[in-house]
Amino acid sequence: xxxxxxxxxxxxxxxxxxxxxxxxxxxxxxxxxxxxxxxxxxxxxxxxxxxxxxxxxxxxxxxxxxxxxxxxxxxxxxxxxxxxxxxxxxxxxxxxxxxxxxxxxxxxxxxxxxxxxxxxxxxxxxxxxxxxxxxxxxxxxxxxxxxxxxxxxxxxxxxxxxxxxxxxxxxxxxxxxxxxxxxxxxxxxxxxxxxxxxxxxxxxxxxxxxxxxxxxxxxxxxxxxxxxxxxxxxxxxxxxxxxxxxxxxxxxxxxxxxxxxxxxxxxxxxxxxxxxxxxxxxxxxxxxxxxxxxxxxxxxxxxxxxxxxxxxxxxxxxxxxxxxxxxxxxxxxxxxxxxxxxxxxx
Amino acid sequence: xxxxxxxxxxxxxxxxxxxxxxxxxxxxxxxxxxxxxxxxxxxxxxxxxxxxxxxxxxxxxxxxxxxxxxxxxxxxxxxxxxxxxxxxxxxxxxxxxxxxxxxxxxxxxxxxxxxxxxxxxxxxxxxxxxxxxxxxxxxxxxxxxxxxxxxxxxxxxxxxxxxxxxxxxxxxxxxxxxxxxxxxxxxxxxxxxxxxxxxxxxxxxxxxxxxxxxxxxxxxxxxxxxxxxxxxxxxxxxxxxxxxxxxxxxxxxxxxxxxxxxxxxxxxxxxxxxxxxxxxxxxxxxxxxxxxxxxxxxxxxxxxxxxxxxxxxxxxxxxxxxxxxxxxxxxxxxxxxxxxxxxxxxxxxxxxxxxxxxxxxxxxxxxxxxxxxxxxxxxxxxxxxxxxxxxxx
Numbered sequence: 001x002x003x004x005x006x007x008x009x010x011x012x013x014x015x016x017x018x019x020x021x022x023x024x025x026x027x028x029x030x031x032x033x034x035x036x037x038x039x040x041x042x043x044x045x046x047x048x049x050x051x052x053x054x055x056x057x058x059x060x061x062x063x064x065x066x067x068x069x070x071x072x073x074x075x076x077x078x079x080x081x082x083x084x085x086x087x088x089x090x091x092x093x094x095x096x097x098x099x100x101x102x103x104x105x106x107x108x109x110x111x112x113x114x115x116x117x118x119x120x121x122x123x124x125x126x127x128x129x130x131x132x133x134x135x136x137x138x139x140x141x142x143x144x145x146x147x148x149x150x151x152x153x154x155x156x157x158x159x160x161x162x163x164x165x166x167x168x169x170x171x172x173x174x175x176x177x178x179x180x181x182x183x184x185x186x187x188x189x190x191x192x193x194x195x196x197x198x199x200x201x202x203x204x205x206x207x208x209x210x211x212x213x214x215x216x217x218x219x220x221x222x223x224x225x226x227x228x229x230x231x232x233x234x235x236x237x238x239x240x241x242x243x244x245x246x247x248x249x250x251x252x253x254x255x256x257x258x259x260x261x262x263x264x265x266x267x268x269x270x271x272x273x274x275x276x277x278x279x280x281x282x283x284x285x286x287x288x289x290x291x292x293x294x295x296x297x298x299x300x301x302x303x304x305x306x307x308x309x310x311x312x313x314x315x316x317x318x319x320x321x322x323x324x325x326x327x328x329x330x331x332x333x334x335x336x337x338x339x340x341x342x343x344x345x346x
Numbered sequence: 347x348x349x350x351x352x353x354x355x356x357x358x359x360x361x362x363x364x365x366x367x368x369x370x371x372x373x374x375x376x377x378x379x380x381x382x383x384x385x386x387x388x389x390x391x392x393x394x395x396x397x398x399x400x401x402x403x404x405x406x407x408x409x410x411x412x413x414x415x416x417x418x419x420x421x422x423x424x425x426x427x428x429x430x431x432x433x434x435x436x437x438x439x440x441x442x443x444x445x446x447x448x449x450x451x452x453x454x455x456x457x458x459x460x461x462x463x464x465x466x467x468x469x470x471x472x473x474x475x476x477x478x479x480x481x482x483x484x485x486x487x488x489x490x491x492x493x494x495x496x497x498x499x500x501x502x503x504x505x506x507x508x509x510x511x512x513x514x515x516x517x518x519x520x521x522x523x524x525x526x527x528x529x530x531x532x533x534x535x536x537x538x539x540x541x542x543x544x545x546x547x548x549x550x551x552x553x554x555x556x557x558x559x560x561x562x563x564x565x566x567x568x569x570x571x572x573x574x575x576x577x578x579x580x581x582x583x584x585x586x587x588x589x590x591x592x593x594x595x596x597x598x599x600x601x602x603x604x605x606x607x608x609x610x611x612x613x614x615x616x617x618x619x620x621x622x623x624x625x626x627x628x629x630x631x632x633x634x635x636x637x638x639x640x641x642x643x644x645x646x647x648x649x650x651x652x653x654x655x656x657x658x659x660x661x662x663x664x665x666x667x668x669x670x671x672x673x674x675x676x677x678x679x680x681x682x683x684x685x686x687x688x689x690x691x692x693x694x695x696x697x698x699x700x701x702x703x704x705x706x707x708x709x710x711x712x713x714x715x716x717x718x719x720x721x722x723x724x725x726x727x728x729x730x731x732x733x734x735x736x737x738x739x
Contacts (some may be wrong), residue, residue: 081592087473088495097453100534113535114725117442118474118495123726126592132606135592135728136503139441139474140493147492151484154510159731178456230488331479332491346379 006219006341007212009073013065014208014291016280016308024295028280030192034185036206038280047128053150055109055124056091058209060296061119062168063128065209070164072128073213077163080134081125082151083143086285090172092116092151121168134160142225142328145286146228146336152214153226166211167286176205184283184329186260195260195279203259206282210289212296218344221296224321225337232333234282235267235323248272253298253321255291257326259283263282265331271325273315280308288326288334295322295338296320347418349562350386351666353398355420357501358674359681362689365709367663369546369558374409377530385528385663386560388413401484406467408445408560412475413670414525417563418481419519425567426579429486432572436490436517438508438523439478440500440669445471447527477525480589484507489517495669497724498631499590500524501564502672502732506588508568518573522716523565523673532668533559533677539598541635547666549632549659550705552696558632560665565672566680583680586735587618593727599637600723604645607631608730611649611719618733620717625655627688629675631721632659632705633666638723643701654705656713658691672722672730679718680733687711 012018015036016283017026029039038061043052046064055063062083088094096112114120119137126135134155138147145167152163179185186202195204214223225244229236241248251273258276260266261283268274281290296306302317324336347354350368351361354614361368368386375385388395392409396402399415407415422430449456449472452465470476478493490511491508494504508520536542536559574581591613593606600606615622628643646654660678667674682688693707716736723729 004525024644032515077732086475096531096535097450100530101454104531104539108534108538110535110538113531113538116535117497117725119724119726119728120597121495122496123592123728126594126727127597129373132592132594132609134590135496135726136590137496137509137726138492139495140478141473141475142490143475151507154514157514160511174457177459178469181456181466228490230482230491317711 001153003182004216005153005156005223006217007221007223007236007296008162008215008219009069009213010211010293010296011065011069011072011287012208012210012290013061014281014290015039015206024301028193028308031192032189034189035171038207043231044328056089056115058089058168058170059121061117061209063124064126066164066166066211067128069166069211069213070105075162075213077129077161078213079129079162080155081122081131082136082163082165084138084148084167084286085121086139086144086169088118088139089115089120090170090175094172094174127340129186141285142332142334143228145289146226146334149226156214156216161215163214166209167289168209169207169284170286171205171207175327180225186229187280192279196223196258196311197275198260199262199265201262203261203278203283206284208281209292212291215264220339220341220344222341224339227335231288231331231332240247244337246321251321251323253315253322255322255324257287257291265340267327275304275309275312275315285328291326292336298322299340347420347562347564347674348388349667349674350388350682351663355677362453362663362674363709365690365692367546367692369662369665374436374527374576375528375533376528377533378478379533379537383533383537383544384546384558386558387528388561407480408448408471408477409527410441410445410447410525411480413561414477414481415484416575417523418485418521421565421567422485432515433519433715434489434709435487436508436520437478437482437487437509438494438504438520440494440504441474441477442491442495442497442526442669443529443532444474444498445476446531450529450531477664479495496728498668498728499722499724499728499730500669500672501607502730503590503724504586505672505676505732506730507584509588512568512570518570521565522568522569524669526561526668526670528559528561536552542645543634544632547634547662547691548693549634549661549691550643550698550700551694551730554636554639555583556635557661558665560667562664562667562670562674564670564677566676581737581739583683583735584735585732586620587614587733589613589617589640589731591729593729597633597725598725600641602641602644604641606727607645607721607723608648610703610729613732614719614731617632618735620733622684623653625656625717627682628655628657628719629679630657631723632661634661640700640719641699643698645701647701647703651652656688660689662692674731675720676734679720680713682718683736686713686715688713688715
């Protein structure tokens, strides 16, 4: 794993206007109901009308993000397709469960079953782009996207190029309720931009998709490190930095997964130059993909969009090294290091 | 491993040799198809599995987790690993529907605000990570944890990912495979696709009419050569080649010519540096669906020409255990090499008219087997082939 990995293109559909051409100039979207929903684009540019009708929401969100990412990277057929999703298409899973009950197991429509399969989005991307190469889907909560990313890095080290790697996640009203029964969300309703001012048990929920094309061809943004740490007994931060030969002082920005949950936010305490992002995306299994998108955008723009962060003191650039540290309800902890490839900049 | 034909590897081998199928009718799932659609169920009730998994009386373990834990404990013991945490170890698991087997029973209580009760502890078991983490936590694995879900090729992909982690030098030991419990959800899913036969499945037969679902779990301990030598471990076989390709053809059907299957097998052989004529046995995916066997058969003929080696589907024994199938069949490939044995394809009688080839129908003992291809193909066009070879040390 001594190779270099560069982001060639990226795309995100999220609760913010990230799919627009100039995302950082877009206004901040806030919610009051403790649950975010994606700002969905006009799908007609990406798929035929019958697909738009037939496909459920997260399939459209995932497929569209992937297709736009491929376009942004200037490629047509990726060298491999690797995704992560914690829950897949929840809408389809819920619908099939209900139809089994409602129709007493007879005359069922197979579509929700097929679409509930976790690798359905991967299959659709492969089909649409005629990509017959390596194709894999990871489904492991806060390690779903990150395992996909690790797989992509391995693929590049093994000699492959232009790996499409991404994540997609959906929240439904029903699943929001289910998780509320085991304390995932705050009991009190808060405005999403006040998230960090409410250190109480639980957080706010979200969803989104983000895709990247990763290759060893130099570009502006280098993915310089990735480490997953499962249920750590002590902070892994110093070990991670040491493994990358970098000091904490050399980190210009730490994008943190802080989410206002008093049960788990202590992991983020003491981080310097901290920039939390969950007031933009909400919490979900693959929120790490949103963080990577945000970090890469900040590196490219050399600025943090101040209008998205009215509640924090926004660090000013220049930004060379950005550390991302995120965990999912205290179990899956992830460190990512992004570095500006100054030699590439004109 | 645990399947409908045995609670461990020895039990599976015994049933394979006796040509005893595990396909019957389900005792444990709540469905109107209980006595209509055959399935290969692990015969024990979930409470019995708790004891076998060493967690008797402990709540919160789904059937998926328990099957996995039973297989994991056997894999560790068989590899001579007393304490998993002694060596930084990865666990790459595979699952198609996680703990659906248990959550589907309580789901409508879970979404009903009027209902309270013990079922709440199963809320978080629906996803695929739950079983992986419970198994990992119980035996003390924490270095690399992942769950893969690519439908029926899931555990073959888990083996591949694990092998690649070792090759990249990230870890020296990875335990890979998958676990799957029968569910009403999956049974109805495949039935709505008209993919389930009301009779015993008949892979590669002209009259085949679909699959029988199965359940089980299987894990293989992969180690780097350096670790093997360091601890003087006995090596059962080598994972010499593998490939993952995509059909890019249709969400649930392969291309009739078997393009993805052909490419997967060909690339696996190329990686292992093994010529087609040196393959002694192919454990085919062979689900007995109309489209799979046609595509896979064409792929075999394209790859091997008129010298197709003995091949068989062992799914008439175990049913199609989806995410566990690749792991189960990888172990069968190892058994074929260890015991010089080729397993029969049960219930075959009539050659497919589109093909020139027929599967092996007899149990063959005393046949030297050095290279086995194991195929796993799935929804989303996911194809995976493994080349498992005799270890020449």
